[in-house]
Amino acid sequence: GDSVTQMEGPVTLSEEAFLTINCTYTATGYPSLFWYVQYPGEGLQLLLKATKADDKGSNKGFEATYRKETTSFHLEKGSVQVSDSAVYFCALIGTGNQFYFGTGTSLTVIP
Amino acid sequence: NAGVMQNPRHLVRRRGQEARLRCSPMKGHSHVYWYRQLPEEGLKFMVYLQKENIIDESGMPKERFSAEFPKEGPSILRIQQVVRGDSAAYFCASSPIGGQGINEQFFGPGTRLTVL
Numbered sequence: 001g002d003s004v005t006q007m008e009g010p011v012t013l014s015e016e017a018f019l020t021i022n023c024t025y026t027a028t029g030y031p032s033l034f035w036y037v038q039y040p041g042e043g044l045q046l047l048l049k050a051t052k053a054d055d056k057g058s059n060k061g062f063e064a065t066y067r068k069e070t071t072s073f074h075l076e077k078g079s080v081q082v083s084d085s086a087v088y089f090c091a092l093i094g095t096g097n098q099f100y101f102g103t104g105t106s107l108t109v110i111p
Numbered sequence: 112n113a114g115v116m117q118n119p120r121h122l123v124r125r126r127g128q129e130a131r132l133r134c135s136p137m138k139g140h141s142h143v144y145w146y147r148q149l150p151e152e153g154l155k156f157m158v159y160l161q162k163e164n165i166i167d168e169s170g171m172p173k174e175r176f177s178a179e180f181p182k183e184g185p186s187i188l189r190i191q192q193v194v195r196g197d198s199a200a201y202f203c204a205s206s207p208i209g210g211q212g213i214n215e216q217f218f219g220p221g222t223r224l225t226v227l
Contacts, residue, residue, distance in 0.1 A: 004153070034219075041203055042114065043218035044154070089153060098167070099146075101153035101215070 002027045002094030006102035008026055009087075013109050021075040021105045023064075023090035031092040033057075033066055033073040037105070038087045047075075047088070080109045113138065115205050115219035116185075130190040130197070132222045136205030143186040144216060145178060158195040160186060193226045199202045200224075 007022040025033065032051045036044040048057030053068035062077045073090060089100040116135040125132050136143050141162050146154040159167040160180040171178065175193075180186040190197055191197050204216035 034168040041220065043117075043178075043220045045218070046215050049215075091153075098156050098169075099144075099153070099154070101146075103151065 002031070002092065002098075002100050004090050004092055004100050006088075006090045007105050008103070010106040010108060013107070015082055015107075015109055015111050016079045019075070019077040019080045019084075019107070020086055021090075021107070023073045023075065024104060025071050025073065025090075025092050027071075027092055027094045030068070031094050034065070034093075035062070035064055035073070035075050035097075036089040036091060036101075038089065039051040040086070044089060066080040080107070082109045082111055085109050115140075115203055115217050117201075117203050117219035117222050118221060119222060121223050121225070123227060124193050125227050126194055127192050130193050130224055132188040132190075132201050132224070132227075134186040134188070134203030134205075134219060136186070136203075137207075137217055140205035140207045140217070142206045142208070143180050144204045144206075145186075145188050146202045146204065148202060148221070150199070154202060157188075163176075190224075193224075195226045198224055198226045 003026045005024050034049045035047040037047045038044050048059040050066035052083040056065045064073050064075045085108050087104045087106045090106045094100050120132050143160045145157040148154045156170040158171050158178045175191045177189045200221045203219045203223045206216045
């Protein structure tokens with residue numbers, strides 16, 4: 001069935017460090033791919049998305065490219081800030097138009 | 112425009128009691144989705160509703176769980192005779208147009224249920 005596997009955390013980085021959170025997927029067909037962010041005590045917010053192969057989603061300095069050949073959608077940011085500390089979820093829309101979420105990766109950025 | 116509202120934010124129940132979780136979608140949204148997030152896991156889809164209709168409940172446990180979205184008022188997720196394994200964060204999301212995948216879903220802050 002459809003599924004998402006993402007890098008386990010927690011991840012701790014110093015401010016201005018480079019961030020990569022890996023995400024790979026299994027799906028029938030060509031799903032849409034998403035990254036959601038969850039700040040402490042809040043609901044999930046859409047960070048970025050890509051709907052077809054080779055699309056790049058970007059927002060707030062974060063980027064992810066839909067790679068069909070490697071079935072991946074890795075999240076990257078060149079220089080993280082303390083305010084980026086949150087839990088990040090990779091997700092896809094799969095069979096039956098349902099959302100499938102990864103387990104989440106907790107990021108802590110220290111000054 | 113207020114976002115998706117959920118209440119209560121925290122709910123404590125003893126085993127065997129009932130839990131009622133409420134979700135008010137964003138203004139103008141008539142599609143509601145419920146998800147459950149167990150500790151150390153990602154969100155799992157439970158049910159998708161439109162006003163007065165259950166569209167997809169394939170993620171709902173077969174027993175003790177029910178959901179409704181009446182013509183007036185919030186959507187309700189009801190858990191009867193709660194057990195410790197029901198302890199989780201329950202998130203509601205809404206969208207203005209039907210179908211889960213095509214349109215962005217806007218999430219509420221969640222209700223954290225603790226069963227003692």
